[in-house]
Amino acid sequence: MTTPTAVLNADGSIDYAEFAPEGQLIQTHVTSTMVKSLESMIAGWVTTNMNQPALTPDMVIIANLAVADGLITSTQLANWATSQNIIVKDIFTGNGTPTPTTPTTSQSFVSAMNDPALTTAANAPTATQAQTTATLNQLQSASPTVPGPTPIPGHDVQADQVQGAYIAFYGRPADVAGQSYWMDQLQKSGGNLDAIINSFGNSAESKALYGASSVDQQVSNVYHQLFNRAADTGGLNYWVDQINTGKVSLAGAAMAIFNGSVGSDKAQINNKMVVASAFTDSLAHNSLANSLYTGETAAANARSYLFATNTDTTLAGKLAGISDAVALHIQSGIDADLAGVGITLTGMITTHV
Structure with missing residues (x-):
């Protein structure tokens, strides 16, 4: 029974x-x-x-x-x-x-x-806060030795894979239509992420984020938006070499860095996954918010929102708890929403009080 x-x-x-x-x-x-x-x-x-x-x-x-x-x-x-x-x-x-x-x-x-x-x-x-904190507690208690993000209890695995790709490469939560489309493509490909990675690397958003930067800067940006820190010298040199020699694309490197996270980096990824999923769920339940999540302004605000997440699971619970408000203010500005949970953003430098 x-x-x-x-x-x-x-x-x-x-x-x-x-x-x-x-x-x-x-x-x-x-x-x-x-x-x-x-x-x-x-x-x-x-x-x-x-x-x-x-x-x-x-x-x-x-x-x-x-x-x-x-x-x-x-x-x-x-x-x-x-x-x-x-x-x-x-x-x-x-x-x-x-x-x-x-x-x-x-x-x-x-x-x-x-x-x-x-x-x-x-x-x-x-x-929202209670359920998010429950999820974070379950993630925190999972085995810390497994690389990459811990599966979110009760979540569709393919939805989480697509969400992870958005976080890894774009530094923002997935939009509803994009997540749905790539989940369908993932199912058709038998779970092969290559199509998503290749498409992300060739997208207009990719060119806007990475196009004018050197490979060193591109890899550094991936580390910064994933882990809120500079890349370690060994990791930076390795991935720059892998990209320069054509062994992997920037998007492929971003996914590998994402999936290879351990320790505090993994804890940060777990929290970002929960906050991003809460945001995408908010879009799915509110047609107005869903219609607002488009264009560079919305993407930039969404990146700031996700960047505010760190290894603090309590803060992640609070950030997930304001996902509805952030979704509705994604075009006009989210500073007031973040300030409500003690976050101040100056460029991409975060202060938590």
């Missing part, structure tokens, strides 16, 4: 999956409007001590949202759960974290809700 799982989406809806006794998979999508109604219902169970035998993972998330929205207290929820023989480690208590065990979606969410960097006395984290 597979353990039921529930995922809190950025728009406040919940996807729930479980296997019935007969073996078939049952999947349910609970809209954000219904989640709000269920918050009140679960708060009613708690305050009247109704006999509800178990909290399923989706109900755990909703119960925690009820606490975050002030419909019930964390103490009420914890006491009620105990009286119903419900595992208390899955309940938001406002301090500490759940009892360590095999991670589940609900426990990751509760861990995020307990993160003091996102939760203050004045407000609880938004659904």
